[in-house]
Amino acid sequence: MGYRCVRCKQPVEIDYEYRGIRCPYCGHRILLKERPVKIKRVCAE
Amino acid sequence: MKVEIIELGDRAAKFVLSGVAPAFVNSIRRAMLAEVPTLAIDYVNIYDNTSVLFDEQLALRLGLIPLITDLDSYVLPSECSCGGEGCSQCQVSLTLSAEGPKTVYSTELVSADPSVMPAEVVPLIKLSERHRISLEAIARLGTGHDHAKWQAGIACGYKNVPKITISDECDACGMCVDACPRGVLVIADDVVKVVDERACSLCRLCEGVCELNKIYDVIKVGTHPDSFIVTAETDGSIPIRELITRSAENISDRAEALDGYLSVIDMEMEMDHHAT
Amino acid sequence: MNLKILNKTDTELEMEIAGETHTILNLLKTVLLEDDAVEIATYDIKHLGISEPIMYVRTIDKDPLQAVRSALGTMIAMCDEFKSVFLDRASV
Numbered sequence: 001m002g003y004r005c006v007r008c009k010q011p012v013e014i015d016y017e018y019r020g021i022r023c024p025y026c027g028h029r030i031l032l033k034e035r036p037v038k039i040k041r042v043c044a045e
Numbered sequence: 046m047k048v049e050i051i052e053l054g055d056r057a058a059k060f061v062l063s064g065v066a067p068a069f070v071n072s073i074r075r076a077m078l079a080e081v082p083t084l085a086i087d088y089v090n091i092y093d094n095t096s097v098l099f100d101e102q103l104a105l106r107l108g109l110i111p112l113i114t115d116l117d118s119y120v121l122p123s124e125c126s127c128g129g130e131g132c133s134q135c136q137v138s139l140t141l142s143a144e145g146p147k148t149v150y151s152t153e154l155v156s157a158d159p160s161v162m163p164a165e166v167v168p169l170i171k172l173s174e175r176h177r178i179s180l181e182a183i184a185r186l187g188t189g190h191d192h193a194k195w196q197a198g199i200a201c202g203y204k205n206v207p208k209i210t211i212s213d214e215c216d217a218c219g220m221c222v223d224a225c226p227r228g229v230l231v232i233a234d235d236v237v238k239v240v241d242e243r244a245c246s247l248c249r250l251c252e253g254v255c256e257l258n259k260i261y262d263v264i265k266v267g268t269h270p271d272s273f274i275v276t277a278e279t280d281g282s283i284p285i286r287e288l289i290t291r292s293a294e295n296i297s298d299r300a301e302a303l304d305g306y307l308s309v310i311d312m313e314m315e316m317d318h319h320a321t
Numbered sequence: 322m323n324l325k326i327l328n329k330t331d332t333e334l335e336m337e338i339a340g341e342t343h344t345i346l347n348l349l350k351t352v353l354l355e356d357d358a359v360e361i362a363t364y365d366i367k368h369l370g371i372s373e374p375i376m377y378v379r380t381i382d383k384d385p386l387q388a389v390r391s392a393l394g395t396m397i398a399m400c401d402e403f404k405s406v407f408l409d410r411a412s413v
Contacts, residue, residue, distance in 0.1 A: 048403075050411060060407070065403075066348075068348045069351075075342070075343065075344040080344060190342075286408070286411055290404050293401075293403050294400070300349075300393045303322065303324070303338065304394070304397075307324070307386060307390050310386065314386075
């Protein structure tokens with residue numbers, strides 16, 4: 001699952017060993033989940 | 046059976062149908078609303094969506110766009126030779142890709158079949174800077190019975206043809222003329238006259254305000270029981286004439302199918318009868 | 322559409338017409354009742370959306386199956402008449 005740091009805009013992999021969520025490059029704690037690069041089928045109703 | 050056309054346009058019609066049972070008019074109305082098939086976007090393959098709307102919301106908006114439908118060139122997925130998997134006989138693909146800042150309209154959909162296109166200019170989504178949508182929408186035939194997006198007929202209804210009778214006891218006080226919200230009655234030469242009987246909504250306010258009505262039946266609002274004013278409108282996917290004729294065809298097709306089943310049972314019973 | 326005969330005697334017919342709605346059945350019922358040989362013609366959809374309609378016809382001295390079939394014929398004729406009369410008026 002890909003995330004992106006809100007502050008430094010770097011793609012981030014989450015380290016599940018660490019007891020929190022933090023950007024390894026800048027230390028920011030807010031990460032956004034990226035939209036996966038695949039086709040999503042949605043029912044129109 | 047008699048038909049008298051009051052209005053007939055591309056999308057809306059109003060006519061008087063007389064000499065039929067109420068059940069027949071109601072069947073026609075129900076068939077127009079729920080049984081005549083039309084094309085609508087059924088599912089959407091979303092490649093990219095960085096807009097403010099969720100994929101589901103965007104898909105719903107796409108689904109509700111009326112699409113111009115040629116009913117002779119498409120079949121329902123359930124009746125298609127491909128078995129509902131999807132082929133050029135039963136589905137059309139429309140693509141849409143847009144980048145902000147702008148408002149995206151339904152007319153920006155690019156159809157694989159040029160005869161299938163949005164019937165109306167509908168604003169879909171407002172995109173800002175760096176917002177992008179890119180998707181493929183699959184349109185299929187369906188009926189209003191399953192989802193309102195497949196409803197070809199909108200605002201279909203009927204009422205009995207009104208019959209207003211004014212007796213000689215009327216003193217032309219003008220109370221009924223003032224009470225009528227539709228302007229059906231006028232006073233001319235000291236008598237109350239009916240000018241536009243069909244505009245009457247059968248509200249019977251005129252009966253209530255008439256003082257003389259307490260003693261005699263001076264003004265009476267009734268109906269012709271076997272005559273109906275039918276109003277029908279389409280969403281633009283098919284012309285109104287086609288909607289009306291197809292609704293009648295739909296009823297007779299269903300009746301024929303039922304008769305087909307019954308004829309088989311009839312034959313089986315006859316054979317059983319001969320065997321015993 | 323799927324038809325299931327639940328009960329059939331010389332004067333009675335009870336059938337389940339799966340996949341049909343009031344659109345056809347109310348008209349069929351009305352047309353059936355205009356036939357003098359038909360004593361009872363009615364249908365019921367027990368629960369909206371989940372149950373199939375059951376039609377019941379009782380006749381006097383007539384095969385109920387034939388009564389239903391002639392009523393269906395009348396319905397088809399009505400639709401054809403409506404279509405031709407409407408198109409005739411609409412083309413003026």
